[in-house]
Each structure stands twice: as C-alpha cells, then as structure tokens.
Amino acid sequence: MMKLQLRDKVALSGAQSEAARIAMEKPSFLDKVTVQIMKLARQKGFYSPFEDDMDLPGGKSAADLAVDIVEKALDGSYTWNSEKEPDFYNFCVSRAESILSNWLSKNVKMKTTSPLASENPQTGEMVESEFGSVSDPTDPYSILRDKDGGSLGDKFIEDLSLGLANDSHEQSIMMAVLDDRVCANRAYCMRKLNMAGNDYDAAVKRIRRRLPEFQKEWFKATGITAEEWEEAK
Amino acid sequence: MNTHDPHPQLKAIERLAALLHDDGSPEVEQMSEEQLAVYLKANRVEMAQPRARFGSLLNKMRSRERLEKASQMRTQAVAKAKSILSRGEETLEATRERIQAMIGKLQERDPGRALVYAREFQKATPEDLKLLEEDLLLLDHEDDNSTKAD
Numbered sequence: 001m002m003k004l005q006l007r008d009k010v011a012l013s014g015a016q017s018e019a020a021r022i023a024m025e026k027p028s029f030l031d032k033v034t035v036q037i038m039k040l041a042r043q044k045g046f047y048s049p050f051e052d053d054m055d056l057p058g059g060k061s062a063a064d065l066a067v068d069i070v071e072k073a074l075d076g077s078y079t080w081n082s083e084k085e086p087d088f089y090n091f092c093v094s095r096a097e098s099i100l101s102n103w104l105s106k107n108v109k110m111k112t113t114s115p116l117a118s119e120n121p122q123t124g125e126m127v128e129s130e131f132g133s134v135s136d137p138t139d140p141y142s143i144l145r146d147k148d149g150g151s152l153g154d155k156f157i158e159d160l161s162l163g164l165a166n167d168s169h170e171q172s173i174m175m176a177v178l179d180d181r182v183c184a185n186r187a188y189c190m191r192k193l194n195m196a197g198n199d200y201d202a203a204v205k206r207i208r209r210r211l212p213e214f215q216k217e218w219f220k221a222t223g224i225t226a227e228e229w230e231e232a233k
Numbered sequence: 234m235n236t237h238d239p240h241p242q243l244k245a246i247e248r249l250a251a252l253l254h255d256d257g258s259p260e261v262e263q264m265s266e267e268q269l270a271v272y273l274k275a276n277r278v279e280m281a282q283p284r285a286r287f288g289s290l291l292n293k294m295r296s297r298e299r300l301e302k303a304s305q306m307r308t309q310a311v312a313k314a315k316s317i318l319s320r321g322e323e324t325l326e327a328t329r330e331r332i333q334a335m336i337g338k339l340q341e342r343d344p345g346r347a348l349v350y351a352r353e354f355q356k357a358t359p360e361d362l363k364l365l366e367e368d369l370l371l372l373d374h375e376d377d378n379s380t381k382a383d
Contacts, residue, residue, distance in 0.1 A: 013301060021294045030287045031269040034278065036261045042254045045247025054254070054276045063273075063283035071290055144246045153246030177248045184248040186255040197257075208253055 009076035016082050020074065023088035030066060032089065037062040037096045043184070044100055048141035049208075050215055057103065069095045140215050143224065152224070154178065160214055169195060169203035170210075328362050335369040342376060 012020055023029060038054055041047060041062065047054055055061050069092050072078045078095055085091045144153035161174035172193050176183045183189050190200045243251060258264070258272055273280055332354055340347035350369065357365055 013297075017294060017298060017301075021291065021298065024287075024291055024294070028266045028269050030284060031266070031273060031280075032261055032264075034280075034283070035264065035269055035272055038272075038276065038278070039261060042251055045243045045250045047250055047254045049246070049250040049253045054278065061278055061283070063278055063280055067283045067286045067290070070287065074290060074294065141246070141250065145244060150244035150246065153244055157245050157249060173252070174249070177252060178245050181242070181248075184243055184251040184255075186252065186257045189252060201257075204253060211253075 011076045012074050012080065016080065017074075019082060019086075020080070020088045024070065026089075029089065030063070030070075033066040033069070033092050033096070034063040036093050037065055037100075040093075040097055040100055044104060045145075045184075046100065048139065050140055050212055065096065065099070066092070069099070140219060147224075156215075156218060159218060160210075163214065164207075164210075169193075169199050170207050173200070173203055173207065325359055325362065328366055332362065332366050332369060335366075335373060339369070339372065346372075 011017075037056075041054075041056060046056060056065060069078070073080050073088070073092060073095065080088065080091050082088075082091075085094065144150075144156050147153075157174060157178050161171055161178065164171040164174065172195070173189060176189055176192055180192065183192060186200065186204075189195075190197065193200075195203075256275075259268070261269075264272065336347050336350050336354060339350065350365070353361075353365060
C-alpha cells in the first residue's frame with residue numbers, strides 16, 4: 001500500500017509573499033484566473049453538453065476553485081517555486097490545470113471518492129482532493145462519457161447525427177466531432193468545415209436546442225437507466 | 234506562459250461538450266478587464282463571495298507583511314543600537330590609548346607630574362577619561378608653547 005507522506009506546510013513569506021501580493025493586487029487577477037479555469041475546464045470537456053451551467057463537478061464554481069488555489073498557495077499547501085515559475089498568476093493557472101487533469105484521471109479510473117490527499121501526477125507532491133465525488137451516476141453526460149470507455153457516447157453522437165437533416169451544417173459539425181480528434185473548438189471546426197462564423201454559430205444553436213430532447217428520447221429508446229449504469233459500475 | 238495542452242485527448246462526447254461551450258471568446262491573456270467581467274457575467278458566475286474571500290486573503294497578506302516588516306525593523310534597530318554601543322567602546326579604547334601616549338610623553342619631560350596623571354588614569358571612570366584627556370592636551374599645548382618661547 002502506498003504510504004502518504006504529508007510534508008509540513010510553510011506559508012509564503014518575505015519576497016515570495018510580496019511577489020504574490022503584488023500579482024494579486026493587479027486588476028482582474030481573480031477574474032483572469034477564474035476565466036482561465038473555465039476555459040481549461042471547457043477544453044477538457046468538463047461542462048455537460050446538456051446544460052448551460054458552467055459549475056465544476058461537485059457544484060464548485062471556477063471562482064471558488066480559483067480562490068482555493070490562491071489560498072493553498074499562500075498557506076503553503078502548494079509549493080510555489082518562484083525560481084522555476086516567477087509569475088504567481090501562471091503558477092495558480094498551472095495548479096488549476098493539474099487539479100483538473102487529476103480529477104479527470106481519477107474519473108477515468110473510477111477508483112475513489114475520497115476527499116483525502118492524493119499525489120499530484122506532475123509534481124509528485126501530495127494534494128487534497130478538490131472534489132468530494134468523482135462522478136454522478138445519474139448524469140447523462142457522465143454515463144455517455146464513462147460507459148464502455150466512451151463508446152456509448154460515440155453511439156449517441158452517431159445517432160444524433162443521423163437524425164439531423166442530411167448535409168446540413170449541424171450534421172457536418174457532428175460528424176466532424178465524431179471523426180476528428182482535434183475538432184473540439186470553434187475556430188478549428190469552422191476552418192475544417194470551411195464554414196462562415198454566422199452559419200457555424202446558427203448550426204451550433206440548433207444542435208443545442210435539439211440536444212436535451214434527443215437525449216431523453218435516446219436514453220428511453222436504448223433502455224439505459226441510471227440504475228442499470230450504477231449496477232454495471 | 235501557460236503550457237497547457239490545447240488538444241487534450243478527448244472522447245467524442247467530450248469534444249462535443251467542449252465545442253458547444255466554446256463561444257469563440259479570445260484567449261484570457263488577450264481579454265481586457267471589461268471583457269473578463271462580461272464573460273463572467275454572461276456565464277452567470279457568482280463572484281461576490283469569491284471576491285470577498287479573495288479580498289480577505291489579500292488583507293491578511295498585507296497585515297502579515299506589515300508584521301514581518303515591523304519585526305525586520307526591530308531587528309535592524311537592535312543591530313544598529315549594538316553597533317553604536319560597540320563603536321562607543323572603540324572610542325573609549327582609543328581615548329585610553331591617546332591618554333597613555335600623552336602620559337608617556339609627559340614622563341620624558343616631567344616624570345613627577347606624569348606619575349600623578351598615571352594614578353588618576355588608573356582610577357578614572359569612562360566619564361573621567363574625557364576630562365583627563367582634555368587636561369593632558371592642555372598641558373601638552375602649554376609645554377609646546379613654553380618650549381617655543383625658550
């Protein structure tokens with residue numbers, strides 16, 4: 001069994017504390033870290049396609065996570081090596097990145113719901129879990145993402161694409177998402193499909209409108225229930 | 234600069250999720266204060282409580298820094314005081330050496346008087362030394378003048 005060795009926390013002091021304070025006093029420091037977390041979380045597929053809500057798993061907002069990171073950097077829970085990374089803002093963003101990656105890898109492994117400390121895969125240091133639970137078994141997005149290594153999600157997208165008007169912009173977008181591993185952002189997808197911004201945005205709006213209803217129909221038709229998924233786990 | 238992977242390995246459903254939430258807004262580094270505020274508002278991110286927590290962290294830091302600086306200043310003040318005191322000791326030592334030299338010089342001219350001053354020197358307190366030095370300087374000055382007159 002892995003031994004947990006928690007190091008002593010040493011709060012920032014002296015020049016490091018001053019450098020962090022100066023960074024934090026810059027206008028919009030908190031807004032910047034928060035928006036950066038939201039963008040990172042979006043890029044990593046954290047936000048459900050079925051909801052507009054941009055809270056992180058466990059109901060934590062990006063802003064809450066941003067303040068948590070700053071607090072832990074200041075109290076020494078996270079070690080800021082200012083020689084390696086002199087910019088406190090970049091340090092906070094790198095912590096956010098590793099917390100989100102950590103959460104994702106835990107989610108994939110489906111191993112634990114422990115709020116105890118775990119090892120950061122990048123730095124090797126012990127960090128507390130940011131989220132109380134790793135996956136919501138009743139959430140359609142979690143089911144599509146995790147069941148059969150994601151192949152259920154592929155089937156969902158395929159069925160959705162086939163149900164859309166042939167050769168429509170929205171069908172092209174859905175097929176591109178299914179086939180192209182890089183097609184996960186607006187700029188790339190527009191370029192790939194040679195689509196104008198207005199056309200692209202309108203098609204995405206139509207997909208978003210169609211999704212909630214289709215999701216309900218699809219889960220009903222395939223007979224996958226939250227209980228079955230829970231049992232399968 | 235941040236070095237996050239712009240193309241993480243996502244499953245198709247995650248790519249769809251990422252795509253549907255991409256509003257085409259610029260990179261954070263390129264966003265102005267106003268754009269950041271608009272982005273947060275548009276995504277209904279509740280900022281009041283996090284801002285209050287952040288403000289309190291900042292205030293704590295400022296207080297801690299002030300304490301650290303005050304402590305540093307105290308340490309510096311103590312060091313300075315010690316340095317002044319040691320310089321005072323150096324001055325005292327230098328005065329003693331000057332007096333001894335003057336008594337030695339006086340002994341060549343007036344051994345009796347030199348003996349009197351040597352005794353006074355032996356029992357002199359630090360406060361007496363200044364007066365003793367002044368006396369010897371005056372005596373030396375007078376002797377010089379009388380030698381010149383001769």
